[in-house]
Amino acid sequence: MKNIRERKIQLFQQKNKDKARLLISCPDQPGIVAAVSKFLYEHGANILQSDQYSEDPEGGGLFFMRIEFTLPNLIGQEEKLEKDFEPIGKQFKMDWRFAYAYHIKKMAIFVSKQDHCLMELLWQWQAGDLVTDIALVISNHPDLGPTVEQFGIPFYHIPVTKETKREAEQKQLKLLEEYNIDVSVLARYMQILSPEFVAQQPLRIINIHHSFLPAFIGARPYERAYERGVKIIGATSHYVTDDLDEGPIIEQDVQRVSHSHTAEDLKRIGRSVERSVLARAVVWHLEDRIIPYKNKTVVFN
Structure with missing residues (x-):
């Protein structure tokens, strides 16, 4: 039975090896979606799903975003991806994190x-x-x-x-x-x-x-x-x-x-x-x- 459990985990990891998610919360302001989308495009990622929510559409509230994407040969690129994203995070005062789907919780x-x-x-x-x-x-x-x-x-x-x-x-x-x-x-x-x-x-x-x-x-x-x-x-x-x-x-x-x-x-x-x-x-x-x-x-x- 342990082998069955291990094979299931390996199957999950293989299926999700190039998939990741980016979660963001920050003060609402113009340009967030454009900056994030451009970043992912320039790094060769393909966006699978993008969701946004503004707590106060009139301004002054918080903005939330979740993007799911694939990136070929993602494993091994994580550190560079996160380091490259840091300037965008600072620019928009983001609380952000990448979550890698192959990391089976x-x-x-x-x-x-x-x-x-x-x-x-x-x-x-x-x-x-x-x-x-x-x-x-x-x-x-x-x-x-x-x-x-x-x-x-x-x-x-x-x-x-x-x-x-x-x-x-x-x-x-x-x-x-x-x-x-x-x-x-x-x-x-x-x-x-x-x-x-x-x-x-x-x-x-x-x-x-x-x-x-x-x-x-x-x-x-x-x-x-x-x-x-x-x-x-x-x-x-x-x-x-x-x-x-x-x-x-x-x-x-x-x-x-x-x-x-x-x-x-x-x-x-x-x-x-x-x-x-x-x-x-x-x-x-x-x-x-x-x-x-x-x-x-x-x-x-």
Whole structure:
């Protein structure tokens, strides 16, 4: 199974060996698109997709841009490409970065007992729709170990109690460092991460909250939604920050419900929404489609 996983990564890398993305945020001003397009043309790149967003089209706001391009024999040219771009970045006061698609991001998945979000990610990875290396799965319960290992992915059971939380997080962080993890996904991981843990992966932890935030923050949102008599339920995927369930939102979706649905019905319907919302958010992160700013995100999808 490990060989299957390795071959999948090699296939992803080969398919994307000449592809890269350029993400930009800067003060809005004339000439940005022209300067970037000219730069890529002069370096022999072919633009596949270009997306822009201006926070304030009348001027004075921020400008965001994502360009996906191919460049023959890209591997080995990265340092020169970035050095050559520096004058443009300084000219327009840009916050910018190149992301190389052949760098397959390493992912850690955190899960508790519920498997619906985990399985959606594993199925999409198996189908080739989730271009990542799922390096390991960490859980505070042993239940899903056999399922994960069927995919050839290491599974680590690290119990968490109030008394052992600090020690457990240290073990988890050591694993993330050992596997050189780029992004962690909380696939219904029913634990609140400490500020110390979050600080180790700023804007690189993606959570799924089983509510349409900002409504019903915290625990038992479906029960509270039922008690409130809501007519829609939803799910929210967001980056994790020190403020519980208040990090920058990446994706949301809803499903209509009625007075005839019980709290258990809401949970069942909600699981379907959760799995699709989380999967989309993870794909967009892996494809470098998200630019966080303030406590919001620009998502080019």
